Amino acid sequence: MTRSALISKIFEKKTFLCVGLDTDLTKIPKHLLNTEDPIFEFNKAIIDATHRYAIAYKPNLAFYEASGIKGLQSLRKTTDYLKQFDVFTIADAKRGDIGNTSAQYATAFLSPDGDFNFDAITVAPYMGEDSVKPFLTYPNKWVILLALTSNKGAFDFQFLKDEKNGQFLFEKVLETSKQWGTPENMMYVIGATQADWFMKIRQWIPNNFLLVPGVGAQGGSLQEVCKYGMTKDCGLLINASRSILYASDGLDFAEKAEEEAKNMQQEMAELLELCKHKSS
């Protein structure tokens, strides 16, 4: 999906909600466990209930790999099912390796001929340029690079400060990597729990979309993130996983997920008004 198509859809549907499909067999409603493919049945019900309110879906690979090959089959059914809804799809895979290996991961997740054909993949920056660039070779596909994450461990290394110029590691990741791609094919992961940093980050990367986890279960504020992180093109995909997927663990799980997604979408429709006042 191109950047302009993504932006158009955001303003048409008045939402920048990304639903994270972290489908955990120990948390989904018990009655689904008797079906042939509980992961897919759950995902299908969640997608049916939320697609009017969401712009993107982000299956978290770990939750499928945990069920082995069977889990990957559920993932394939999920990505196939998503195609009819014309949404942006993200493989939350946090991959990254030497060049020839990253090229294989790119084939796995982004190739139109592959099993999944995602629009985007999350990538870890530790191994540098040649570990990221192979993901940028598919037209209209995206790298979403980890910069400042939402977890406690973000403070272990991401705030290491460069003695040369006082740059934090995550700042150096942003500055260096923005030479590797363009705002047409690179987004960044910035955790909502790091709201203080959004203003600075918008000085460093005024135009790139940000994928923002950490609103909801992890405690980040949607209002704060939008106040400082939004651009005239929206520039944000806000992820919610657990707060939507597990809004209820009963027979009404899809209904409750819909309510939760709808509430977020309504808040987002209002927040999109902020874009009119943004210069970049």
Next chain:
Amino acid sequence: MTRSALISKIFEKKTFLCVGLDTDLTKIPKHLLNTEDPIFEFNKAIIDATHRYAIAYKPNLAFYEASGIKGLQSLRKTTDYLKQFDVFTIADAKRGDIGNTSAQYATAFLSPDGDFNFDAITVAPYMGEDSVKPFLTYPNKWVILLALTSNKGAFDFQFLKDEKNGQFLFEKVLETSKQWGTPENMMYVIGATQADWFMKIRQWIPNNFLLVPGVGAQGGSLQEVCKYGMTKDCGLLINASRSILYASDGLDFAEKAEEEAKNMQQEMAELLELCKHKSS
């Protein structure tokens, strides 16, 4: 596999060679492409030809994922096949995510009940402690954490120098993470192309095993790595992938792979004599 079992096997077989199974459909001999499962047929032939000279096998997940679900089926057949040889198995997966997600990746690759049941997994450190620790919960299973990699991109971020104490990022990764586990469950990836650093690294982590890629196709020197990186317990797993797998692309590929592995094993048998002179 426990550390003491690994060490015993290294000195019994007189080898610390790890064969990297980066099985690439575009590089394997053409005659195998007509078989039902070319990836597995190739791996099986390579394993049969090299297991007397190797202590470990390291399938590189990207190369299996690139063939989608079919590729994962080939991987499962490969890990099943490896079990009879009592070798150390490494999922070269470079995973790492927030705690609840890393726990799922650990299930996927390390769980004895899972499809693969590897002894170890490579993990990326960018997201810090809670992204690594969930991999340390399986008894006698290992995390192999990226520290100083063998590729050009290693210089993008891994040498960022901390203004507080002059530590490089990769040094901080070593120092911080050695608190998370022990030499019984944590190894580190240090590229052979970074031979200058092995002496320093052995001051920081005198006892942990190092997984060393980059000998062979990437140009690192086995002699140099052993001179500075070896410990009294050996302390090294030296990976070779392309130089063994693709020693020939003809009908004699397995024979040539065997020759290459045997040559490396013979060099290693001599190098193991160095261990007697090491104090730690």
